[in-house]
Amino acid sequence: MRSPRGRAASGRGSSAEMALSIRAQAVSLLLACALGAGLGLTYDVLRALRRRGRDTPWDLLFCLLAALCAFLFAMRAENGLYGTGELLLSLAGLLLYFRCLSPLCLPIFTAGLEKIRVFWIITQNSAKKVAFSAKKLFSNEEK
Numbered sequence: 001m002r003s004p005r006g007r008a009a010s011g012r013g014s015s016a017e018m019a020l021s022i023r024a025q026a027v028s029l030l031l032a033c034a035l036g037a038g039l040g041l042t043y044d045v046l047r048a049l050r051r052r053g054r055d056t057p058w059d060l061l062f063c064l065l066a067a068l069c070a071f072l073f074a075m076r077a078e079n080g081l082y083g084t085g086e087l088l089l090s091l092a093g094l095l096l097y098f099r100c101l102s103p104l105c106l107p108i109f110t111a112g113l114e115k116i117r118v119f120w121i122i123t124q125n126s127a128k129k130v131a132f133s134a135k136k137l138f139s140n141e142e143k
Helices: 022-051 058-077 084-142
Strands: none
Touching: 022 058, 022 084, 058 084
């Protein structure tokens, strides 16, 4: 759309307004890298759960979560476009996380999950004892 003097119009809907600035593109690419690292962190949490021997399809859950995050990221950051750069940097963030941070984080998640399991067992046993004692106490009063 040209203005009467031959210059490009900068009104609503013009191509100058639709293009992302360099800064916005750089932020989008950095966010894509952070998305990949966040997905790596999520995978480590699910990997710690999977090592506990549960028969739940954690890999399927991760794939659905990764697809949802990529979709939401594309809708928010790039107005529905998930370009090659974002895809490559998401994968780079994921690989960087697995290479650098995963060896540190996975043992922490595994130990934390073990502590939660022990706490759960203690809580269950205590609840059973309280319930048994209450049942015994109240059943004696009725006789």
